Amino acid sequence: MKTLRIATRKSPLALWQSEHVADRLRAAHPGLAVELVPMSTRGDEVLDRSLAAIGGKGLFLKELELAMQRGEADCAVHSLKDVPMQLEPGFALPAILERADYADGFVSNRFDSIDALPTGARVGTSSLRRQAQLRALRPDLELLDLRGNVNTRLGRLDAGEYDAIILACAGLQRLGLDARIRKRLESPYWLPAPAQGAIAIESREDDIATRELCAALDHASTRTCVEAERAMNRALHGSCHVPVAAHAWLDGEHLRLDGQVGSARDGRAVRAHGEGRGDAPECLGIEVAQKLLEQGAGEFIADSLQAPHDDAD
Numbered sequence: 001m002k003t004l005r006i007a008t009r010k011s012p013l014a015l016w017q018s019e020h021v022a023d024r025l026r027a028a029h030p031g032l033a034v035e036l037v038p039m040s041t042r043g044d045e046v047l048d049r050s051l052a053a054i055g056g057k058g059l060f061l062k063e064l065e066l067a068m069q070r071g072e073a074d075c076a077v078h079s080l081k082d083v084p085m086q087l088e089p090g091f092a093l094p095a096i097l098e099r100a101d102y103a104d105g106f107v108s109n110r111f112d113s114i115d116a117l118p119t120g121a122r123v124g125t126s127s128l129r130r131q132a133q134l135r136a137l138r139p140d141l142e143l144l145d146l147r148g149n150v151n152t153r154l155g156r157l158d159a160g161e162y163d164a165i166i167l168a169c170a171g172l173q174r175l176g177l178d179a180r181i182r183k184r185l186e187s188p189y190w191l192p193a194p195a196q197g198a199i200a201i202e203s204r205e206d207d208i209a210t211r212e213l214c215a216a217l218d219h220a221s222t223r224t225c226v227e228a229e230r231a232m233n234r235a236l237h238g239s240c241h242v243p244v245a246a247h248a249w250l251d252g253e254h255l256r257l258d259g260q261v262g263s264a265r266d267g268r269a270v271r272a273h274g275e276g277r278g279d280a281p282e283c284l285g286i287e288v289a290q291k292l293l294e295q296g297a298g299e300f301i302a303d304s305l306q307a308p309h310d311d312a313d
């Protein structure tokens, strides 16, 4: 292969992630030319309607997958947390890069933490997962929708529309905006989205040459952890329209997984933990999903699927 072409969305975070993958591929394969093919997706263009209403998060991938099918690009770079639990048939994820910071961050110009927010403060997030966790901690807050790329969301915070917003630390760090993180939100009171902080490369399943080139960037222990998180999410429902949070980590050979499903309406939540061997991440994901369902997670999932709501994470 002379030139590897990477299809990418055009947001600053997507471009950073794709440039990063391009640099890593050039370093792994001296002499390989790598170029970006920036594209606009419907998920980026339509900001006035909820993602659920226009077709869900898969919209961010669709145009990039079509470009690969037409032979205009060889692979695409995604934040793995935005990749549907079930890939489109004919596509594969030949590399999952080493995970960066998995945590969500509290971002505000005036307050240090969720606890420090005054009664009734306005917090912007369209993520059902983030809304559910905020409701559980602070039922008094006013939760407001907030979509768009990271820079757009920060701009609306700075314009005074919100007292605080919640963003992934990884995205802020990649954009050189770490200083905006007032507090990392962590277990036991907060869990991230399944696969948060991990970048994945997607290619056509039948494109063996591309898959082999990309595989050089795969990080085995990250793949193990995100497979457990995604298997849990898949077993619970499999879409991104539900308030599901998960975090897995490896302790030597030992894999641990925390999972949670909540209600964005009233803040009720169920939580479960499981442990197993690192060579069977999917089994662990399914086991923790089962524990969540036994505690009544099904009610929250059914509820969130009924309510016409945004799901941007």
Ligand SMILES: NCc1[nH]cc(CCC(=O)O)c1CC(=O)O
Pocket (backbone or CB within 6 Å): 079, 080, 081, 082, 150, 166, 167, 168, 169, 170, 171, 195, 196, 197, 198, 199, 312, 313
């Ligand atoms: N849906 C937006 C999105 N997808 C991935 C990230 C952050 C980077 C990552 O999780 O790898 C973000 C922004 C955010 O949630 O703040």
